[in-house]
Amino acid sequence: KAGVTQTPRYLIKTRGQQVTLSCSPISGHRSVSWYQQTPGQGLQFLFEYFSETQRNKGNFPGRFSGRQFSNSRSEMNVSTLELGDSALYLCASSLGGEEPQHFGDGTRLSIL
Amino acid sequence: EDQVTQSPEALRLQEGESSSLNCSYTVSGLRGLFWYRQDPGKGPEFLFTLYSAGEEKEKERLKATLTKKESFLHITAPKPEDSATYLCAPSEGGFQKLVFGTGTRLLVSP
Numbered sequence: 001k002a003g004v005t006q007t008p009r010y011l012i013k014t015r016g017q018q019v020t021l022s023c024s025p026i027s028g029h030r031s032v033s034w035y036q037q038t039p040g041q042g043l044q045f046l047f048e049y050f051s052e053t054q055r056n057k058g059n060f061p062g063r064f065s066g067r068q069f070s071n072s073r074s075e076m077n078v079s080t081l082e083l084g085d086s087a088l089y090l091c092a093s094s095l096g097g098e099e100p101q102h103f104g105d106g107t108r109l110s111i112l
Numbered sequence: 113e114d115q116v117t118q119s120p121e122a123l124r125l126q127e128g129e130s131s132s133l134n135c136s137y138t139v140s141g142l143r144g145l146f147w148y149r150q151d152p153g154k155g156p157e158f159l160f161t162l163y164s165a166g167e168e169k170e171k172e173r174l175k176a177t178l179t180k181k182e183s184f185l186h187i188t189a190p191k192p193e194d195s196a197t198y199l200c201a202p203s204e205g206g207f208q209k210l211v212f213g214t215g216t217r218l219l220v221s222p
Contacts, residue, residue, distance in 0.1 A: 004155070031208050033208055033209075033210075035210075035212075042199075042212050042213065042214040042215065043156075043199065043201075043210075043212035044212070045209055045210060045211070045212075048206075048208045048209060050208075055206070055208070056206060056208060056209040058209075090155050090156070092155075094207075094208060096207075096208065097207060098143075098144060098161070098163070098207050099207070100146055100158045100161055101146075101158070101208065101210065102158055103148075103155030103156045103157070103158075104155050105153070105154050105155045106155050
């Protein structure tokens with residue numbers, strides 16, 4: 001069974017640009033969550049989508065947005081990139097409810 | 113404010129030397145607590161879900177327990193392949209919004 005797939009694995013951008021990251025969940029999973037991981041702050045919740053609707057949102061500025069498509073694939077967009085946005089962005093999918101989240105290996109975003 | 117504290121930050125063990133990792137939390141509306149392990153360059157890998165105080169789960173050399181304010185991950189007779197960062201994550205409100213601790217980096221030497 002294929003796991004969560006995130007593309008691209010690595011990305012380098014400059015300040016002020018925008019970026020879109022992609023996540024393909026495990027087949028049958030309708031919940032997709034996004035997290036930011038940095039050495040100082042650890043893993044921080046960004047948002048969760050279920051059946052194309054955002055159900056939960058973390059404490060991140062509006063520059064961070066996401067969406068989910070009818071096939072449960074999800075994208076995350078960050079606009080007006082700042083140096084502090086350099087991080088590993090992780091996507092996790094779940095069947096929802098009490099089921100655990102399963103993570104992809106992330107997209108490492110570096111801002112120059 | 114929801115907080116999750118894991119201790120110790122780092123732990124070095126000899127192969128076969130048992131120990132415990134701690135996760136203390138203050139999360140409103142706790143629905144469950146999840147344990148993950150993360151290897152360098154990889155995403156977290158799911159280990160356990162605990163739903164209520166007193167619950168225990170076991171998997172190979174690992175056993176997770178839960179009280180109202182903390183969870184423990186007991187590692188019995190660890191092997192070098194158990195070396196990883198172990199993360200605990202209570203869920204806030206719904207099950208899908210996890211609040212992660214900063215983890216315990218475990219190194220098991222042969």
